[in-house]
Amino acid sequence: MRLVDMQGRIAACSDAYCALTGLQREALIGQNLTVVYHPDAREQMLQIFKKGLQGGTLPEAEQLKMRLWDGRTIWLDIRHTHFATKDSEPYLWSSFRDISKIKQAQKIRRENEKRLRLLFEQAGDAIFLTPFNTDSRPGAIIEANDSACRRLLFSKDEISKLTPYTIIPAKFYEKLNLALKKLRSESTAVFQLQLMRKDKRSIPVEINIRRFTLDEQEMIVWIIRDITQRKQVEKRLKETSNQLRDLASRIQTVREEERTMIAREIHDELGQVLTVLKIQLSLTANKLLPEQQEVKERLQSTFGLLDSAVEAVQQISAKLRPGILDELGLAAAVEWQAQDFEKHTGIHCKCSLPSEPVALPAEKSTAVFRIFQEALTNAARHADADRVSIFLKDRMDKLVLEIIDNGCGINKTQINSPKSLGILGMRERVVVLGGSMEINGVPGKGTHIKVTMPRQ
Ligand SMILES: Nc1ncnc2c1ncn2[C@@H]1O[C@H](COP(=O)(O)OP(=O)(O)OP(=O)(O)O)[C@@H](O)[C@H]1O
Ligand SMILES: [Mg+2]
Structure with missing residues (x-):
């Protein structure tokens, strides 16, 4: 607090004022009010107070940045009032509060906001915010970045009038609702669908949604990645692998x-x-x-x-090709192959076969038979087994062949290794004909292969 007379001389001041200015009371009383300011700033400060000293009204409160006599710069919140007793001349009463710290914090906050905004606007992904209503539906878009506008061809104004339901085609609502349900329970969800641009063209996207609370309102941030290219590469890869499979x-x-x-x-x-x-x-x-x-x-x-x-x-x-396969069918060929295998390797084979001949198209019989041969070869080469059990089951809609050895047991790495071309070949042979193959190994117990070949 400081009191100055109409000539601008300091008449009284508080301890806090002395502490603020870094000057003793004796150095202040009777001095012109500009004594606390840096010589370069004195004239400017005098102008600020001049109006008040001439009896005019000063703004009741103002915030000013000041350079003090010792070079320090501080932000002050200043309040003025005129003060007079009946028989004394009027004084200008001013209170000062150091708000430098508040100002500094505000500056940091502004800079952070600027940085965050930059990040938001410059992000390659499209980002927008919507409220998350209590019925688990998103409200209208309240904020969208440049990328969102650019990718969807809407202006900022236009996009803020939309809801996610207007840019997502109806056929994806079920997918969207499922993701929103997940968002309710898990705070985040990722899903893929297509967005409709302003020109009604669709773009494939991956959407990452996150739930958060802002001023007591639940919000969703939508981070949207354009996956057109990824989809194209995936498509090409799929086509190539299909071609290779056909080949x-x-x-x-x-x-x-x-x-x-x-x-x-x-x-x-x-x-x-x-x-x-x-x-x-x-x-x-x-x-x-x-x-x-x-x-x-x-x-x-x-x-x-x-x-x-x-x-x-x-x-x-x-x-080269057992004639028995063409003449007597798969079951007979399996039995013959098992006997031949036992004769040559000494590994005991036990076959459980259907009593009736198996009726299966030649292509499928051949595939199952060749898989069987590869499985036996593997059992002899890798398993160190002394017994192989073979089950051929003829079901209504499919044929199932199981080959079980009592060897060392194949492991996951061997099954999935890109070098296991024998196993890959077995699997490919059933897959192209619509079937499947499971292979499991238990260390020290053996390997179990199950081939399922549908009739249709
Ligand atoms: N019955 C089995 N018991 C234990 N390990 C096996 C068995 N079958 C396969 N393996 C393991 O899996 C690997 C891959 O088998 P795969 O038939 O793909 O290749 P391979 O027999 O080594 O060579 P290829 O069949 O191409 O001549 C084998 O090297 C072996 O380590
Ligand atoms: Mg092999």
């Missing part, structure tokens, strides 16, 4: 056809020639005279060689 499937078919053809040619053509050869040789042998014993013996060993050749032909052709 792989086509290669399998061609390979299978070739194998069948070669197996048949070897079996029929070569087999027949060998048989005829054997008959002719045997006729010739019958015609030999008793004294041609040596030739007869040589022919006998040739017969042995011919028998081995016939057997080799049969084995090679069965390996």
